[in-house]
Amino acid sequence: MGKWTRRAFIGAGVAAGGALVVGIAVRPGNPIDRLSPLVAKGKGEQLINAWVKIDADNIVTAIVPHVEMGQGIFTSLAQMLADELDADWSKVRILEAPADDKYVSHDIVREFAAPNLEVPAILEPTASGSFLSLATVMTLQITGGSFSIRGTGQRAMRTAGAAAREMLVAAAAKEWNVRAAELRTENSMVLHDKSSKSATFASFATAAAEQSLPAKPKLKSPKDYKLMGKPIARTDIPEKTDGSAIFGIDADLPGMKYAAVKAPPVVGAAVETMDATTAKTMPGVLQILNMGDFVAVVADGYWQAEQALATIDTTYSKTDGDGLDQDALFARYAKMLDEAGDSDGDVEAEEGDVGEAFANAATKVEAEYKVPFLAHATMEPMNCTAWVREGKCDVWSGTQMPLMARKAAAETSGIDYDNVTYHNAYLGGGFGRRAEMDMIIMATRIAKATQYPVKMIWSREEDTMQDHYRPSATSRFQGGLDKDGKAVSWSNIHTHLFDPQEAPTVPYYNIANHKIRKIDVPTHLRFGPWRSVDHSQHGFFIESFVDEMAQAAGKDGYAFRRELLAGSPRHLKVLDTAAKMSGWDKPLPEGHGRGIAFVPSFGTIIAEVAEVDMTGKKPKVKKIFVAADPGFAVNPDGFAAQMESSIAYGLTATLFGEISVKDGAVQQSNFHDYPILRINEMPDVAVEIINGDHKRLGGAGEPGLPPLAPAVTNAIFAATGKRVRELPLSKVDFA
Amino acid sequence: MITLNVNGQAKEVDVDPATPILWVVRENLKMTGTKFGCGVALCGACTVHLDGKPIRSCSTPVSEADGKSITTIEGLAAEDGTFSKVQQAWVDEQVAQCGYCQSGQIMTATALLKNNPNPSDEQIDTAMAGNICRCGTYVRIRKAIKVAAGAPSETQEA
Ligand code: FES
Ligand code: FES
Numbered sequence: 001m002g003k004w005t006r007r008a009f010i011g012a013g014v015a016a017g018g019a020l021v022v023g024i025a026v027r028p029g030n031p032i033d034r035l036s037p038l039v040a041k042g043k044g045e046q047l048i049n050a051w052v053k054i055d056a057d058n059i060v061t062a063i064v065p066h067v068e069m070g071q072g073i074f075t076s077l078a079q080m081l082a083d084e085l086d087a088d089w090s091k092v093r094i095l096e097a098p099a100d101d102k103y104v105s106h107d108i109v110r111e112f113a114a115p116n117l118e119v120p121a122i123l124e125p126t127a128s129g130s131f132l133s134l135a136t137v138m139t140l141q142i143t144g145g146s147f148s149i150r151g152t153g154q155r156a157m158r159t160a161g162a163a164a165r166e167m168l169v170a171a172a173a174k175e176w177n178v179r180a181a182e183l184r185t186e187n188s189m190v191l192h193d194k195s196s197k198s199a200t201f202a203s204f205a206t207a208a209a210e211q212s213l214p215a216k217p218k219l220k221s222p223k224d225y226k227l228m229g230k231p232i233a234r235t236d237i238p239e240k241t242d243g244s245a246i247f248g249i250d251a252d253l254p255g256m257k258y259a260a261v262k263a264p265p266v267v268g269a270a271v272e273t274m275d276a277t278t279a280k281t282m283p284g285v286l287q288i289l290n291m292g293d294f295v296a297v298v299a300d301g302y303w304q305a306e307q308a309l310a311t312i313d314t315t316y317s318k319t320d321g322d323g324l325d326q327d328a329l330f331a332r333y334a335k336m337l338d339e340a341g342d343s344d345g346d347v348e349a350e351e352g353d354v355g356e357a358f359a360n361a362a363t364k365v366e367a368e369y370k371v372p373f374l375a376h377a378t379m380e381p382m383n384c385t386a387w388v389r390e391g392k393c394d395v396w397s398g399t400q401m402p403l404m405a406r407k408a409a410a411e412t413s414g415i416d417y418d419n420v421t422y423h424n425a426y427l428g429g430g431f432g433r434r435a436e437m438d439m440i441i442m443a444t445r446i447a448k449a450t451q452y453p454v455k456m457i458w459s460r461e462e463d464t465m466q467d468h469y470r471p472s473a474t475s476r477f478q479g480g481l482d483k484d485g486k487a488v489s490w491s492n493i494h495t496h497l498f499d500p501q502e503a504p505t506v507p508y509y510n511i512a513n514h515k516i517r518k519i520d521v522p523t524h525l526r527f528g529p530w531r532s533v534d535h536s537q538h539g540f541f542i543e544s545f546v547d548e549m550a551q552a553a554g555k556d557g558y559a560f561r562r563e564l565l566a567g568s569p570r571h572l573k574v575l576d577t578a579a580k581m582s583g584w585d586k587p588l589p590e591g592h593g594r595g596i597a598f599v600p601s602f603g604t605i606i607a608e609v610a611e612v613d614m615t616g617k618k619p620k621v622k623k624i625f626v627a628a629d630p631g632f633a634v635n636p637d638g639f640a641a642q643m644e645s646s647i648a649y650g651l652t653a654t655l656f657g658e659i660s661v662k663d664g665a666v667q668q669s670n671f672h673d674y675p676i677l678r679i680n681e682m683p684d685v686a687v688e689i690i691n692g693d694h695k696r697l698g699g700a701g702e703p704g705l706p707p708l709a710p711a712v713t714n715a716i717f718a719a720t721g722k723r724v725r726e727l728p729l730s731k732v733d734f735a
Numbered sequence: 736m737i738t739l740n741v742n743g744q745a746k747e748v749d750v751d752p753a754t755p756i757l758w759v760v761r762e763n764l765k766m767t768g769t770k771f772g773c774g775v776a777l778c779g780a781c782t783v784h785l786d787g788k789p790i791r792s793c794s795t796p797v798s799e800a801d802g803k804s805i806t807t808i809e810g811l812a813a814e815d816g817t818f819s820k821v822q823q824a825w826v827d828e829q830v831a832q833c834g835y836c837q838s839g840q841i842m843t844a845t846a847l848l849k850n851n852p853n854p855s856d857e858q859i860d861t862a863m864a865g866n867i868c869r870c871g872t873y874v875r876i877r878k879a880i881k882v883a884a885g886a887p888s889e890t891q892e893a
Contacts, residue, residue: 237825241826242809242822243767243769247770249771252765252767258762378835378869379770379780381772428770428834428835457771460773460774460778637829644873645832645872648868648872648873670775671778678873679864679866679868679876682874
């Protein structure tokens with residue numbers, strides 16, 4: 001096939017499926033000419049840079065460059081595209097973009113880089129650290145940072161839909177010989193009211209493909225939205241209700257074998273000796289592999305592999321992490337924080353003179369908070385299926401980063417990148433865990449050492465003990481109040497976490513003097529992004545301390561935060577809404593308490609009020625009231641579901657989430673010692689959405705989590721007078 | 736050879752009788768709707784019915800199913816694909832998120848409603864407490880069970 005031009009590329013799309021294809025490059029300066037030669041290499045199937053097609057049956061397919069892990073993103077992104085296109089929702093289909101990066105290059109990436117668009121820095125290292133832009137997230141197909149809607153959806157899906165609509169209208173205008181302005185679109189039809197003519201999008205698909213790409217397609221204003229802002233049913237739910245949805249763990253290939261694995265309990269150790277005498281003789285066992293950093297048993301069935309693995313005796317090399325216990329780790333944090341004193345460490349934010357303001361403060365407040373490591377515990381344990389054979393490699397899994405998975409498989413197998421295919425499936429939970437590549441690499445290594453497709457499944461124990469953990473951390477505060485109980489100084493120093501950089505800062509609170517610092521405390525455990533990343537720790541730290549300052553000022557936590565937010569009407573509205581929903585001023589029964597917390601994160605402003613019953617032995621969280629301003633909620637029901645989900649995830653961490661190390665190894669292994677919130681512990685949840693700015697959309701998957709823990713612990717304080725400064729609550733004696 | 740009755744069909748499998756039902760269903764019978772979550776009866780992801788009673792298939796050897804009938808998530812819908820009342824309520828209430836735990840949730844809920852067509856909130860919580868959902872869909876699971884039991888649904892736009 002010769003060199004492809006833009007038209008040839010689009011034409012091929014039409015030829016292949018009778019489809020109109022609008023490329024990724026819907027923007028001024030039409031780069032499709034440059035994209036096409038790259039796409040041409042991979043033959044006609046490569047529509048990764050095409051987000052919408054229309055087939056002969058008038059079916060509109062939205063091609064989404066993100067993965068579905070329960071956040072409902074397929075539906076929401078398609079909703080955005082279909083709305084701008086005026087598509088008939090019942091005829092919209094959704095396709096996950098294949099893992100192909102032929103058009104990912106610095107040049108193209110720069111073309112797409114949208115200035116001033118914030119991309120969570122958590123994504124930075126994953127993108128080879130070389131570029132940081134919306135394009136990075138889209139082209140590298142990363143799903144994380146609550147970014148899909150506010151980035152891809154807002155910037156790309158809507159534009160692609162609007163551009164396709166304009167091209168269809170232009171084609172219809174030409175054919176009917178009328179002015180484009182006289183035409184309108186509705187339900188996947190083009191209509192000319194004057195002549196009562198109407199025809200399907202499909203009938204203009206080919207001609208539309210001949211139209212030039214509009215430089216700046218006009219986007220709808222909110223009053224014209226038909227699909228956006230509606231609680232449209234998620235398209236992936238039926239197949240997740242009858243068992244037919246395929247997850248990574250469900251990959252099935254002819255001749256496939258199964259691998260069970262075990263890595264050294266202390267991360268970084270090597271397998272020194274392995275005695276597999278018994279395992280070798282066990283039924284179904286095909287191969288026993290000492291991979292150096294883990295042991296694998298390959299067998300006809302997974303259960304056989306597991307049984308055999310359990311009989312293998314191993315010894316491990318010594319590491320620097322060996323002697324480490326959790327208490328020693330917290331002691332190390334404390335020592336280093338002591339050493340940093342009043343001035344050392346990296347300054348993350350500073351204004352005014354905290355030293356002087358604190359010295360002159362009428363009331364001084366000081367506190368230290370601690371949180372443990374946490375595991376992700378996705379319901380679907382880590383797994384990956386790989387097949388490496390003569391010059392080819394295929395990999396099946398559910399990952400948050402399909403393109404990185406393909407790269408990892410190519411590097412690991414040593415097979416030419418073009419001959420590596422990555423197949424993504426539904427993710428049985430992601431929460432950041434499936435942004436790592438360890439499962440992809442391990443499975444590819446095993447497959448390389450065998451002759452058949454191999455499905456590697458981690459036991460729950462491996463999944464718990466070999467995670468990339470949410471870091472444990474310690475944070476110290478000093479706050480000053482003037483004689484009227486007004487906050488005048490805020491200083492904080494904490495052990496270093498990850499990202500986002502603004503997580504420890506409080507720019508929305510009016511405190512004239514503030515200084516926030518961090519220090520690095522290395523540990524041997526692997527860190528990874530965990531739902532809401534650093535906000536999960538700082539939300540608790542900050543909002544606990546705000547409450548302590550309120551108490552010192554003799555003020556109610558809600559009233560004190562109102563003062564701090566004075567002059568920010570959008571923030572105040574969220575705070576007021578949560579308080580109102582909860583009936584903040586209404587009395588509660590004896591032993592019950594309410595707590596409030598306010599954390600803007602991932603572009604969404606959230607306040608939560610928790611109602612807690614402390615009359616029993618253990619805290620019982622009864623109700624959570626959530627007020628959220630995500631700018632504009634594309635799918636309000638999906639947004640509410642993410643709030644409910646974040647509350648359950650956050651409450652697990654608050655009540656009993658703890659990964660601890662002893663002799664360098666993670667002590668927890670399964671749900672008996674790393675418990676997950678169960679239905680009888682789930683509070684009622686009320687969610688109120690405020691659409692405060694339809695131009696700047698916020699995230700949904702993460703921002704509901706950070707305010708949860710402090711809302712609960714502040715409620716416990718209200719009920720009992722006991723201030724919780726360390727999580728989880730299972731460590732606290734409430735007797 | 737072990738003869739099983741799965742979703743009303745006789746199946747022969749040649750496996751070690753100690754193999755858990757979970758792996759026989761998933762690997763030998765290629766029915767992957769039943770999920771592996773913990774392997775030790777702690778999470779409920781693997782729930783199937785054995786003679787109508789919910790069991791943890793990860794911890795039940797296939798020998799125990801000899802002469803009994805197994806129902807999996809694939810066996811709930813009618814022949815023509817029409818969802819069971821519980822499944823339909825799950826769709827109406829938009830329960831699933833990642834979806835991984837939902838086969839187990841639905842199997843447990845189905846068994847609950849069979850024994851107790853009108854469960855109280857507390858009875859729902861007690862019956863469902865063995866099934867973990869890491870995505871935290873519990874609020875909707877409660878609603879869906881109520882709807883399946885006959886309460887009016889707050890239906891979605893579709
Ligand atoms: S997998 Fe059987 S109960 Fe968890
Ligand atoms: S829906 Fe994801 S674990 Fe329940």
